[in-house]
Amino acid sequence: MKSAAIxxxxxxxxxxxxxxxxxxxxxxISDSACNRKHESGAENVPTPPDADCTLDCVxxxxxxxxxTADKIYQIANQDLAALKTHAxxxxxxxxxxxxxxxxxxxxxxx
Numbered sequence: 063m064k065s066a067a068i069x070x071x072x073x074x075x076x077x078x079x080x081x082x083x084x085x086x087x088x089x090x091i092s093d094s095a096c097n098r099k100h101e102s103g104a105e106n107v108p109t110p111p112d113a114d115c116t117l118d119c120v121x122x123x124x125x126x127x128x129x130t131a132d133k134i135y136q137i138a139n140q141d142l143a144a145l146k147t148h149a150x151x152x153x154x155x156x157x158x159x160x161x162x163x164x165x166x167x168x169x170x171x172x
Contacts, residue, residue, distance in 0.1 A: 086156045087164065088172060089130035091148050093119035098129055113150030120149070128155055128164060138165040145169070 092098070093116045100115040102108060109115070120126060126145045128135040137145065138160075148169050157166040 084156050084167060085159050086154050087128060087130060087135065087159070088152070088154045089128045089135070090152050091145060091150060091169075092116055092127050092129045093124040093149075094127050094136075095119045095122070095124040097127065097134055111150065116149040117146065120146075128153075133162065135159075136163045138163045142166055142169075 090112070092100070092112070096115060096119055100109055100112050102110065110118070116126070125140055126137045126149070128137060135155075145166075148171065152172040154170045154172055155164060155166050156168040156170075157164045
């Protein structure tokens with residue numbers, strides 16, 4: 063009986079380890095070309111707002127990223143519609159984090 067209980071604890075513990083808990087990270091949605099700093103790149107051309115620059119760069123082939131004070135997270139699910147809605151905004155993203163890649167399940171405005 064004791065060994066059966068131990069086996070159940072081991073199986074449940076292993077199952078819990080194989081499903082990482084979701085985390086919430088606060089930052090700003092940007093793009094992989096600009097990361098922390100949006101600039102027009104052209105002389106005498108004003109820098110567009112963060113949202114416009116991010117969307118333009120993503121249309122040009124960059125990917126969405128989440129920029130925090132000390133790290134830049136890659137967004138695994140680039141097709142998430144809320145990324146376009148909140149481009150350039152300060153947000154809280156909830157999702158599964160693997161290394162520096164975040165699979166987003168929820169985005170909230172900060």
